[in-house]
Amino acid sequence: MNETPELCLELRSNPCYLCGTRELVAQVAKRVGFPDNQCAQWASAVDEAVANVINHGYERRADGPIWLRIYPLADDEQGPGMRIIIEDEAKQVEPEQIRGRDLEDIRPGGLGVHIIREYMDQVSYQKRERAGMRLTISKRVKGPAAKRASASDVPTHDCTKNN
Amino acid sequence: MAERIPLVVNVERIDRTIVLSPSGEISYHEAPLFRTFIRQAFDAKPAGIVVDMALVPYMSTPGVATLVEALQMSRRNGGSLVICGLTEKVSEILRISKLDKVFKIVASRAVALA
Numbered sequence: 001m002n003e004t005p006e007l008c009l010e011l012r013s014n015p016c017y018l019c020g021t022r023e024l025v026a027q028v029a030k031r032v033g034f035p036d037n038q039c040a041q042w043a044s045a046v047d048e049a050v051a052n053v054i055n056h057g058y059e060r061r062a063d064g065p066i067w068l069r070i071y072p073l074a075d076d077e078q079g080p081g082m083r084i085i086i087e088d089e090a091k092q093v094e095p096e097q098i099r100g101r102d103l104e105d106i107r108p109g110g111l112g113v114h115i116i117r118e119y120m121d122q123v124s125y126q127k128r129e130r131a132g133m134r135l136t137i138s139k140r141v142k143g144p145a146a147k148r149a150s151a152s153d154v155p156t157h158d159c160t161k162n163n
Numbered sequence: 164m165a166e167r168i169p170l171v172v173n174v175e176r177i178d179r180t181i182v183l184s185p186s187g188e189i190s191y192h193e194a195p196l197f198r199t200f201i202r203q204a205f206d207a208k209p210a211g212i213v214v215d216m217a218l219v220p221y222m223s224t225p226g227v228a229t230l231v232e233a234l235q236m237s238r239r240n241g242g243s244l245v246i247c248g249l250t251e252k253v254s255e256i257l258r259i260s261k262l263d264k265v266f267k268i269v270a271s272r273a274v275a276l277a
Contacts, residue, residue: 015190015191015192016192018190018191018192019169019188019190019192022190022221040252044223044256047190047191047223048223048224051190051191051223051224051225054191055191103260103261104261106231106234106262106265107231107235108227108228108229108231108232108235109224109228111224111227111228111260112223112224114259114260115223115224115256115259115260118259
């Protein structure tokens with residue numbers, strides 16, 4: 001991987017910035033070459049990830065730093081792709097403890113991680129060396145997540161329009 | 164910084180049914196406000212609540228959690244809860260969460276109120 005991200009975003013852990021972050025990621029994904037429905041999936045995955053940092057990592061503090069680094073991936077047989085690394089200086093947890101709830105257990109919460117794993121090809125949580133966590137997510141236009149979606153006949157929609 | 168929450172929720176009473184019509188995105192930032200409207204609606208002890216999602220272009224899992232809480236409240240209180248007007252994008256979140264079969268979901272407000 002090219003170690004220099006094409007785009008870096010630093011924000012505070014204030015939920016009012018989620019919308020702008022989501023829209024930025026969707027627009028970058030569109031220019032990388034993702035179709036509209038996958039741009040929307042990128043937006044959702046990043047939204048869920050950053051919301052988790054705000055809610056669980058920083059426990060709703062609005063002044064914690066969050067960094068997003070975006071790396072477009074060179075085309076391969078699975079098409080163009082993108083990797084996003086989201087880092088924070090929030091509470092550390094063991095990566096294996098980060099999992100969504102059982103979907104058969106109907107109750108509020110616990111779905112964000114599931115959404116991220118459903119939409120992305122690869123999802124990896126790590127503890128950062130000194131403080132906080134690092135989430136690395138990646139996806140290619142014709143990667144495993146796209147094939148799962150195709151198999152379940154997910155309808156497409158335009159991420160640039162409000163339906 | 165003064166934060167504006169860009170979610171508006173219209174509340175109507177039609178006979179013994181309360182219709183909530185949120186307008187705007189429902190993500191982590193907006194979900195608490197949406198939750199407040201839902202709780203206030205249940206506090207009024209209607210026979211049923213309809214949540215018309217036609218003007219909600221995007222909802223993330225905190226919004227979904229609010230709807231699940233509403234479902235739990237409806238089961239405790241004995242009233243009905245019907246969701247209508249879902250966009251494809253919002254429907255997908257419910258489908259992936261395996262909640263599309265848990266809620267009573269109809270196409271439109273007219274069907275919900277019939």
